[in-house]
Amino acid sequence: MTSDSERSLRKWPMADLVATVALVALFAWALWASTEWSLRAALFPRMVTAFGLALALFHLILLLARWRAGSGATGDHGVAPISDAEDDPLDYAFATAGRRAWTVSLAWIAAFFLALYVLGVYVTAPLFTVSYLRLTVRASWRLSVTYAVVVGVVLYAVFEWLLTLPKPEGLFL
Incomplete structure (x- = not known):
């Protein structure tokens, strides 16, 4: 028999699926926007x-293949239980992160993109770096x-001097 905590860690890694689908949508939108x-x-x-987009789609295909392969006889979607952070630190972090950790992380991401829109890349990148660190x-x-x-110097050198691309x-x- 498995305990409730083991059963909860065996659930399908929904955060991984949601993040991957969000990245597919974001990259697809950005690629489409660049056509203008x-x-x-x-x-x-x-x-x-x-x-x-190619990497995100590849990861999505791998996730769905793992789900499909493990959904037959085992019933746990092929996801091995995670006992501690040494087994797989990333899976452990996703499986055990609470609502506060997710909220803070998503707030940092939203703040970065909002600042990027309002302040531009040369102000946002160094400001965000100092703030986050x-x-x-x-x-x-x-x-x-x-x-x-x-x-800041690397971004300026790459976009202004090396590539002379708009940013x-x-x-x-």
Whole structure:
């Protein structure tokens, strides 16, 4: 017999499925949106979104194949029970994360994309980096600021100097 906690960990990893479907939708929308841009402006976004869409679809196919293969005789959808974080840390994190952890994570993601829309990539990336590292990870100021500066310089160098591609400017620029 299995205990209730083991049974709850054997459930289908719904968070993985939801995240994968959301990524498929996001990459498909971004790829479709880039069709309105000129070839030069859309080259990099199309490459990134096509690659991301292909990976997300591949992951979705793997998830559905695993579900279909395990749904016959076992009844537990082929998902092995997770006893602790050493077995598979990612599955353990998804299986045991509470509502607060999900809410905080989704709030960070939403805040990043909102700031990207409003402030642009050159302001958002370093600002988000410092904020996330200081408030969530509790990293030192030195590490946070250094990391943010590197992120800002790399983004600027790649988009402005190397590729000369358009990037999200934000509402105010």
